[in-house]
Amino acid sequence: MALDVRETGRAAGTPPARPRREITTAFVVSRIAVLAVTAAILLYAVPPLVATGSWVALGVLCAAAAGIAFLYLTRRFVPAKYLVPGTVFLVAFQVFPVVYTATTAFTNFGDGHRGSKAEAVTAIETGSVRQAPGSPEYALTPALRGEELVFLLVDPKTKQVSLGTPDGLTPLTGAELGITGKVVAAPGLTVLKAPEAAARAAEVSALAVPTSGGLIKANGLSRAVEGRAALAYDAACDCVRGEGGPWTADEEQGYFVNAKGDHLAQGWQVNVGFANFARALTDPTISGYFLGVLGWNLVFALVSALGTFGIGMAVALALHHPRMRGTRFYRIALILPYAMPAFAMLLVWRDMFNRDFGLVNQLLGVHVDWLGEPGTARLAVILVNLWLGFPYMFLVTTGALQAIPRELTEAAAIDGATPWRAFRRVTLPLLLVALTPLLISSFAFNFNNFNAIALTTEGGPFPAASPQVGATDLLITYTFRLAFGAGGAQFGFAAAISVFIFAIVALVSAVAFRRTRKQEEVYA
Amino acid sequence: MRLALRHVFVLVVCAFALFPILFVVSAAINPLGTLASTDLLPSGAGLGNFVNLLTSDTYPFGRWFFNSVFIALASSFASLLLSMFAAYAFSRMRFAGRRVGLLALLLIQMFPQFLAIVTIFMIFTEVTELYPAFGFNTAWGLLLLYLGGALGVNTWLMKGFLDTVPKELDEAATVDGATHAQIFWRVIMPLVTPILAVTALLAFIGTMSEFLMANVFLRDPGSKTLAVGMYGMIAGDHRNANFGMFAAGTLLTAIPTVGVFLWLQKYIVSGLTAGAVKG
Numbered sequence: 001m002a003l004d005v006r007e008t009g010r011a012a013g014t015p016p017a018r019p020r021r022e023i024t025t026a027f028v029v030s031r032i033a034v035l036a037v038t039a040a041i042l043l044y045a046v047p048p049l050v051a052t053g054s055w056v057a058l059g060v061l062c063a064a065a066a067g068i069a070f071l072y073l074t075r076r077f078v079p080a081k082y083l084v085p086g087t088v089f090l091v092a093f094q095v096f097p098v099v100y101t102a103t104t105a106f107t108n109f110g111d112g113h114r115g116s117k118a119e120a121v122t123a124i125e126t127g128s129v130r131q132a133p134g135s136p137e138y139a140l141t142p143a144l145r146g147e148e149l150v151f152l153l154v155d156p157k158t159k160q161v162s163l164g165t166p167d168g169l170t171p172l173t174g175a176e177l178g179i180t181g182k183v184v185a186a187p188g189l190t191v192l193k194a195p196e197a198a199a200r201a202a203e204v205s206a207l208a209v210p211t212s213g214g215l216i217k218a219n220g221l222s223r224a225v226e227g228r229a230a231l232a233y234d235a236a237c238d239c240v241r242g243e244g245g246p247w248t249a250d251e252e253q254g255y256f257v258n259a260k261g262d263h264l265a266q267g268w269q270v271n272v273g274f275a276n277f278a279r280a281l282t283d284p285t286i287s288g289y290f291l292g293v294l295g296w297n298l299v300f301a302l303v304s305a306l307g308t309f310g311i312g313m314a315v316a317l318a319l320h321h322p323r324m325r326g327t328r329f330y331r332i333a334l335i336l337p338y339a340m341p342a343f344a345m346l347l348v349w350r351d352m353f354n355r356d357f358g359l360v361n362q363l364l365g366v367h368v369d370w371l372g373e374p375g376t377a378r379l380a381v382i383l384v385n386l387w388l389g390f391p392y393m394f395l396v397t398t399g400a401l402q403a404i405p406r407e408l409t410e411a412a413a414i415d416g417a418t419p420w421r422a423f424r425r426v427t428l429p430l431l432l433v434a435l436t437p438l439l440i441s442s443f444a445f446n447f448n449n450f451n452a453i454a455l456t457t458e459g460g461p462f463p464a465a466s467p468q469v470g471a472t473d474l475l476i477t478y479t480f481r482l483a484f485g486a487g488g489a490q491f492g493f494a495a496a497i498s499v500f501i502f503a504i505v506a507l508v509s510a511v512a513f514r515r516t517r518k519q520e521e522v523y524a
Numbered sequence: 525m526r527l528a529l530r531h532v533f534v535l536v537v538c539a540f541a542l543f544p545i546l547f548v549v550s551a552a553i554n555p556l557g558t559l560a561s562t563d564l565l566p567s568g569a570g571l572g573n574f575v576n577l578l579t580s581d582t583y584p585f586g587r588w589f590f591n592s593v594f595i596a597l598a599s600s601f602a603s604l605l606l607s608m609f610a611a612y613a614f615s616r617m618r619f620a621g622r623r624v625g626l627l628a629l630l631l632i633q634m635f636p637q638f639l640a641i642v643t644i645f646m647i648f649t650e651v652t653e654l655y656p657a658f659g660f661n662t663a664w665g666l667l668l669l670y671l672g673g674a675l676g677v678n679t680w681l682m683k684g685f686l687d688t689v690p691k692e693l694d695e696a697a698t699v700d701g702a703t704h705a706q707i708f709w710r711v712i713m714p715l716v717t718p719i720l721a722v723t724a725l726l727a728f729i730g731t732m733s734e735f736l737m738a739n740v741f742l743r744d745p746g747s748k749t750l751a752v753g754m755y756g757m758i759a760g761d762h763r764n765a766n767f768g769m770f771a772a773g774t775l776l777t778a779i780p781t782v783g784v785f786l787w788l789q790k791y792i793v794s795g796l797t798a799g800a801v802k803g
Contacts, residue, residue, distance in 0.1 A: 030705070048654040078704055082613035083625070086606035086675040093672025094632055097640035097647070315537050318530040326531075333538045336545055339782045342733040343751045344774040347758060348548055351767065357560040359547055387544065390537075441677055448636055451735060455755075476636050483642070491642055498636045505634045 034072040038065050064088075105276055105495035111488040113254050113267045120268040121233045124240060124256070127266065129227040132214055138162075140224040141183040142197045142204050144190040149203050152183040152191070153216065153224055161186075164209035164216055164224075182222065197221050231264075240264065276496035289469045289478070290497075294504070296378070297474045301447040304385045305439055311386060312393025313431065317423075320401050331398075338391035346455040349384045353456075372461050374471035381472050385452050389442070400434040401427075440512045444505050453477045475501050548771045557768025573768035574776075585773060587746055588753040592732055593780050595663050595670070595749060600727035602667070603674030604720060610675050611682035612708055616694065626680070633676045641740055644669065648741070661744040669737060678723045685719040686712070721791035728784050732777070750777050 042065055049058040071080055107113075115123075138153040151164035152175065161175040161183060175186040183191060197204060198221060209216040214228035231242035240247040240256050247256035247264055254270035255263035281287055315334060319327050337345070352359040353370040361367055370376045404427060412422035446452075453459060459470035459477045469478060475497065483494035543564065551562040555570040577585050613619075614626055648669075652659025659665055693715075694707045702710070713720075735751040742748045748756075750773070758770045 027703075045655070052654065054654075079613040079617040079619040079622075082609040082617075082708075086610045086679075089606065089668070089671040090632075090673075090675050093644065093647075093669050094637070094640070097643035098632065098635050098637070100643045101640045102635075311537065315534055318534050321527070321530060323527060324530060330534050330538060334541055335785075337541050338729075339778055339785055340545060340548075341750070341774060341777045341781065342729075343735050344754060344770070344777060345544065345548075347755070348544060348771070348774065351559055351763070352544065352547060354559075357764075359562075359564060363564065387540065391541070444634055448634075451733075455735075479636065502635045506631060509630075509634065 031073055035069060038069050041065070101495050102499060104492050105499050106271055106273060107269050107492045108254055108267075108272050108275075109269050109492040109495075110490040112265060113269045113492075115268060117249070117254075117268040120266045121240070123266045124231055124264055125229045125233060128230040128242065129215065129217075130230055131225050132228040135226040137219075138216070138224040138226075139181045140218055140222050142192045142200065142218075142221070143183070143186065144192065145188070149200060149207060150189070151207060151209060151216070151218070151224060152186060152189070153209075154181055154183065156181065164207075166207065166209065169209055169211055169216065194221070272492065276493045277499070279493065280497055280500060290475075293469060293473055293475055293478055296472070297447060300378075300382065300385075300474060301443050301449075303382055304389060304446040304449070305443040307382070307386045308389035308393045308442065309397075309435070309439055311390040312395075313397045315390075315394050316397040316401055317427075319398070334394050335391050337387055338395070342388055343451060343455060345388065346384065346451060349380075349387070350456045353380050371457050374461060374463075377457055377461055377472050381452060381456055384456060385446065385449065388452070389446075393438075393442075396435060396438055397431065400431055403434070404430050436512070436515075440509050443512070444509055447474075447505050447508075448476045448501065449474065450476050450480065454480070548774055551768055551771035552775050554768050554771075557765070559764045559767035562767065562771075573772040577769045577772050577776075580769070583753065583757055583769070584746055585753070585776075588748050588750045589776065591663055591747065592750040592777070595667060596728050596731040596780070598663075599667050599670040599731050600724050603671055603678070603727055604724055606671065606674040607676075607678045607723065608682055608713075608716070608720070609708075610679050611686055612712060614679070614683045615686035616691075616712075626683075629675055629679055630677075637673075641737070644737070645740060661742055661747040663747070666738060666741050666749075669741065670731060670734070678727065681723060682716070682719050685716060689715050718791040721788035725784055725788055729781055732781060 042061070045061055046058065049061065068084065071077055071084060136155050136157065138155060141152040141154075143150050143152050145165075148165075152172070153162045153164050153169070154160070154177065155162070159177065159181075161172045161177070163170050163172040172186065175183050178184040185191060192200070201221065204218050204221060207218065209224075211226055214226055216224050216226045218224050229242070231240050231245070231247075233239075234241050234246075237246065238249045239245070244262070245258055247258045250257045250263075251270060252272075253263070253267070255267040257263045279286060280290060315330075318324075319330055350371070355361060355367065355369040355372065358370070360370065368376060370380045408426050408430070409422050412426050413419075417425070453472055453474050454477055457470065457472045459473040459481065461472075462468075462470045468481070479494050479497045479501070482490050482497065547562070547564055550564060550566040551559070552573055553566050553569045553571070554562050555568045555572055556562075557573050557576070561567075577583065614622060648660055648665060651665065656662075657664060658668060689712065693711055697707050697711050733751060734749075735755065738749050738752045739755070742752055745753070754770060754773050754777070757766050757773070
């Protein structure tokens with residue numbers, strides 16, 4: 001896995017002379033198969049796109065299908081034939097989501113800023129609808145005109161019956177009223193009985209009948225009221241008029257603000273440039289946490305990677321002795337933690353550290369709140385992570401030890417080296433050449449080891465003074481709470497922190513990989 | 525004397541490795557089935573927790589088990605194939621963008637994937653409307669999502685292994701008139717079984733334990749995987765009462781993993797080493 005991308009073997013661009021091939025049966029069959037599969041996928045995927053009018057998606061799909069069909073029909077572009085299958089999935093489900101997420105780091109995307117400005121205006125206007133003063137509360141009977149849902153509205157005072165449709169309100173004659181004041185029959189219409197109306201509850205609540213001053217909407221299934229919007233958008237001044245207003249659009253913040261500096265709850269998504277990044281670095285409440293969390297995060301990842309390697313290697317070395325008995329039994333016992341489902345064992349460990357009925361306290365005969373104190377909680381999560389990770393390192397080191405020729409250590413012993421010196425100078429360097437790439441990827445994995453924290457301490461314990469950041473929080477669990485937490489989603493800010501996380505991990509890994517390559521040149 | 529020390533040390537580590545597992549076994553056969561009543565050594569033995577788990581109406585464990593094994597098998601098999609294709613191209617062919625491609629594969633893995641969940645959620649909201657068969661609460665949709673991660677560290681592992689397979693083999697086959705496809709299926713694939721076994725096992729274990737994506741994706745009780753379903757089993761108030769069933773479920777979940785491990789065991793050690801040494 002090392003970043004060893006040196007060109008090996010023959011110089012690039014001079015393929016061996018190959019005989020000209022005829023068109024064989026296998027060739028024809030494989031081409032037909034490719035075309036058939038492509039056609040089948042198109043046949044399945046196109047109709048829904050046409051039905052919903054998703055022309056852009058349709059265009060992308062057809063272009064991709066044409067490209068793939070061409071790629072596998074021609075004899076050229078051989079490497080692409082092998083790379084495209086995996087790449088299609090990679091682009092659709094990793095590259096695109098990641099790039100899209102990274103771009104939200106430059107916006108204020110989050111609660112209150114989810115959609116476009118037009119969507120915000122609609123939400124503000126419909127959200128401000130109140131019952132118009134003095135307007136009647138109609139008795140409502142939902143009915144069908146053909147297939148269309150309509151309202152039959154009875155004014156409680158005048159007993160005047162009106163027909164309400166999305167186009168407006170029109171008086172209706174010839175309707176028959178029941179004792180409850182609701183319509184029981186009307187010419188040309190099918191009156192819905194209560195259970196039928198209940199089945200269409202979603203349609204009923206969605207229907208709005210426009211009137212001169214506002215909208216009539218259902219309130220339940222048997223009442224309807226006329227409402228007026230307290231706030232209305234005025235395109236001329238790019239502002240919202242009404243209660244507490246005027247609220248002027250502020251394109252910097254993505255909010256409608258008034259003269260007093262208040263803003264309406266509903267905003268829209270705007271570009272904020274580097275504001276999120278600046279906030280992570282300069283806001284004292286956040287940057288203070290950021291450095292603290294980063295420090296613990298580095299310790300956690302380093303101790304996890306080196307600790308699992310240390311234990312795994314020590315056991316592998318102990319078993320790596322010609323006169324050692326029972327290695328088969330030991331190996332199976334040591335690998336078992338790796339075979340257990342990690343998510344479940346994390347939850348089991350959490351309960352073993354429980355203060356009142358946890359196994360650890362029972363065995364040690366103490367009454368310690370392991371996950372409740374910062375120091376013990378950190379110790380506990382590292383211990384759990386070592387337990388989960390060392391079997392893998394044991395497996396890997398066992399394999400790598402087998403590949404080191406015994407003559408080397410024997411020669412060192414003959415030259416008078418103590419076992420410790422022989423290990424330090426011969427075995428360890430050779431092991432490291434083989435295993436540094438795995439150590440680096442173990443570091444990168446543990447740096448972002450969400451499950452190890454989320455399933456045990458959930459980041460806690462949280463100090464009473466600052467409930468945002470817990471003692472065992474990694475950057476990733478902290479970011480997760482920012483993005484999805486109870487305090488309101490801040491996707492833009494969380495994305496900015498993710499970019500930082502990415503930069504840190506990539507930097508550490510890149511430096512480590514460079515060192516590995518130098519090492520390989522020395523020892524290999 | 526020296527040897528005895530080795531045994532003592534290994535036994536200590538074995539004890540560390542085994543005592544949580546012993547605790548799980550003890551909880552699974554504990555007749556009371558609660559966390560508070562569970563000790564390291566079982567006070568009684570019974571299969572009540574297993575029976576409760578398998579006959580429960582609230583927790584369709586059998587269904588979850590099937591979902592998990594199906595998704596894990598299908599996804600590790602498919603991603604293995606996709607990854608092997610790519611590794612073959614990266615190891616055996618020289619083309620523009622090869623170095624960049626390899627580096628990009630490594631880098632994209634380092635971005636915290638879970639944040640992309642918001643975007644993935646939006647993508648699959650659309651997909652659910654257009655193609656319900658691949659939408660939320662379906663194994664096929666989750667499978668597609670997992671295949672997005674097919675190219676990654678595993679591709680590197682395989683490429684490293686492939687580099688150790690002598691090139692003369694495929695050159696000889698080329699001279700004999702074999703196409704690149706024939707070389708791949710007939711020459712390369714039989715030679716790389718060890719690394720296939722290792723990556724298959726890693727992918728299988730990874731998918732069985734995957735929680736974050738599955739938790740967002742599978743909401744319907746019948747569609748859940750073991751990780752999502754069993755997490756719900758001891759969430760909130762049920763933590764103490766359901767612990768016995770949970771432990772029984774954990775042991776049952778380990779069975780397929782151990783099965784795959786035993787099946788692939790003879791290749792594992794040599795595969796891990798070979799990939800790592802040259803990688």
